[in-house]
Amino acid sequence: MPRYAHQWLLIAAAFATVILMLVLPLLLILHQAFAHGLAPVMEALTSNDMGHAIRLTVVVALITVPVNLVFGILLAWCVTRFEFRGRKLLTTLIDIPFAMSPVVAGLCYLVVYGSQGLLGGWLADIDVQLMFALPGMVMVTIFVSCPYVARVLIPLMQSQGPEEEEAAVLMGASGWQVFWYVTLPKIRWALLYGVILTNARAVGEFGAVSVVSGLIRGETLTLPLLIQMLHEDYNTVGAFTAAGLLAAMALVTLLLKTVLEWRQRV
Amino acid sequence: MTALLRTRHSVLPGFTLSFSLSVLFICLVILLPLSGLAVHVSGMGWDTYWNVITDPRSIASFKVTVLSAAGASVINAIVGLLLAWVITRYRFPGRRLMEALVDLPFALPTAVAGLTLAALFADNGWLGQWFSLAGIQVSYTWVGIMIAMSFTSLPFVVRAVQPVLEDLTPDLEEAAATLGASPLASFRKVILAQVMPALLTGTGLAFTRSLGEYGGVIFIAGNLPYETEIVSLLVNIRLEEYDFAAASALASIILLASLVLLFGIQGLQARLVKRWHGL
Structure with a gap:
């Protein structure tokens, strides 16, 4: 005291x-x-737009998180278990999404994959539309949230060192066995931590997704984009109901994060 | 082929697999879109480029973005140092809750932050009414932009400074006190001096983040051209007008600024850490 x-x-x-x-x-x-009681909130929650936005947001997160989880593990394994030229460069490059404005990130994808973009003409020829549709939204979400898992894993795996894995290999374990029985148990809490952070960013991303979504009502609106749409419609209860859902997600994220941090300290 | 890169042999498996997949991912997800923008911008000609970025509306948006971000970073340096200090130095009821809440701006989607801050600081809002009593207009001004930016980047300074404060041993402070330094002098000369590299790093990261902040800002800013229009929004407006050239030119400026800041901060941090250990 x-x-x-x-x-x-x-x-x-x-x-x-x-x-x-x-x-x-x-x-x-x-x-x-809840300014006008419970009924308008329930109405907002059960509206078609809200239901669609919730499903779309979940789908984007369900694709993004596993992809970035696998990438994060591969990158962390590569830079913490081996010494090679360009190691520092790799760890520097993955910080780029953290520093970039999300709107600029969205624009970069539009410039490459949009209909007037570098690959856009070719994509149109084979009848593939990535931008202003789900694939584009997933792509930019993967971009903005890709550093989290790697950033959490790298310092931890660096400090743990490769000795235990090396012992396992010398005793005849296969690569998969080493990862599954030796590495994974040592990093599982950090991994979960990285997943929570990735998920929070994937669910909440606004700027990048807004550029490539085309803002088509009932089709390409995630929850954060729906908030803006409802706000512009002067639908205060609807906007704050959607905001409440996302705030609840944020609070659960904080709770899990705190629990995991205590676990790692012990 | 990847064996050529290795500088030390390891018995562990999976180098080729993890290296090539990581590099492939980084190239496809990060470098390809970035070079796409670079190619697009380099194809547009110097005159067009110069006209876009020196357009009065662009200049105004650069000014409001940089000034608000600078203001937000100063606020965050002070508030962040205060929070980090209180959390690491004192034991009191509610400390853990405070520590957990500090990360809220990172967990809360920026659109939610923007919507909520706009309502909070509206003229009849919970906080806005007190500001308007004092004659300060927050929403639809650069003050609102600054507040939104300082909310979304608050955790950077706390998280950068906290580990350094935790590692500080009381010896130096005690020595300073024995030598007759006042508490304020010992804070300034002993603690602040040691915390400075981390404080600068955290503030730099907060500034970088604020330059690119979008969702948190646009709800409260009012988005008046020439007055409260941030660069990210102007990029988006140009895109909606199908003016890809203007959008890309403006984007290239923020991108360049954030990359220079990122690499600058990383380089500075490495140098400061080295100097510290060299002593």
Whole structure:
């Protein structure tokens, strides 16, 4: 416990900041969604647009998370278990999606795969449309969320070192057995941590998806895009109901994240 | 062929597989779209490019984006240092909750943050009414943009500074106190000096993130051309007008800025860490 007045003052300032900046917005979501009682919320939740947006958001996340999970494991295995030229370059390159504006990311994909894009003409010839449809939305979501698993795994696997895996190989284990019985049990919590972060970003991505979705109502609107659409329609209850769903996802993410961090510390 | 790259042999299997798939992924997912933009921009001619980026509306959007992001980064440096300090130094009820909540801006989708902040700071909103009493207009001004940016990038400074504060041993502070330094002087000369590299890294990352922030900002900004229009939004507007050239030119500027910042921060961090260990 702090002993001096100035320490309590600092704690009070920190609490005030957290309440004003973080807690108040969460309360406001509830307040706005339930401003006219429960009935409008239920109506918003059961509307066709909302149902479609929820399903689309889940589909995008269900494709994105496994892809980035596999990529993250492969990259982490590669850069932490072997020494080779260009190792640093690989770990630098995967930070790019973190630094980029999501709108610019969406634009880059549009420039390559859109109808006027570099590969667009060829794609149109074989009758494949990626942009303004589900494939494009999944592609940009994979882009913006690809660093998380690798970023969580690399420092952990680096500090664990390759000795146990090497011992297993020398005792005759196959590559798959080494990964399954030696590596995976050591990294499973970190892996889960990476998956939660990837999922939160995939579900919540707005800028990049908004550029490549074409914003077609009932077709290419994910939950975050639906929020904007409802907001522009002055449908406050609907917008805040969708926001409430996403905020609940965020809180579950924080809860799991905190639990996993305690587990790793112990 | 991949064996040529190896600088040290390892008995572990899977190098060729993991290396080639990782490189393939990075090329397809990250590098191909980036070079797509580069090719597109380089094909448009210097004059067109220059006209787009020196257009008064573009200049205005660069200005409002950079200034708001700078303001947000200053706020985050101060608030982030305060939160990291309180969380690592003091034990009090609610500390763990506070620590968990600090990451909320990373977990909360930016569109939700934007929608909520806009309502919170509207003239009749829970916080906006107090600001308008004081004569400060938040929503539809750069102040609102700055607040939105500082919300979405708040965790960067806390997460960068926290581990350094945890590792600080009390010896130096005690030494400073024994030598007669006031608490404030010992904070400034002993603690701040050691935390500075992490504080700069965190603030730099927050600034980079703020430059590109979109979902958090557009709800509160009002999006008036020449006044509260951020670059990312202008890119999107040009796209909706099918003006790919203008969108790409503007995008290339933010992209270049964020890449320079990213590599600059990484380089700076490596140098500072090296110097620290060299001592």
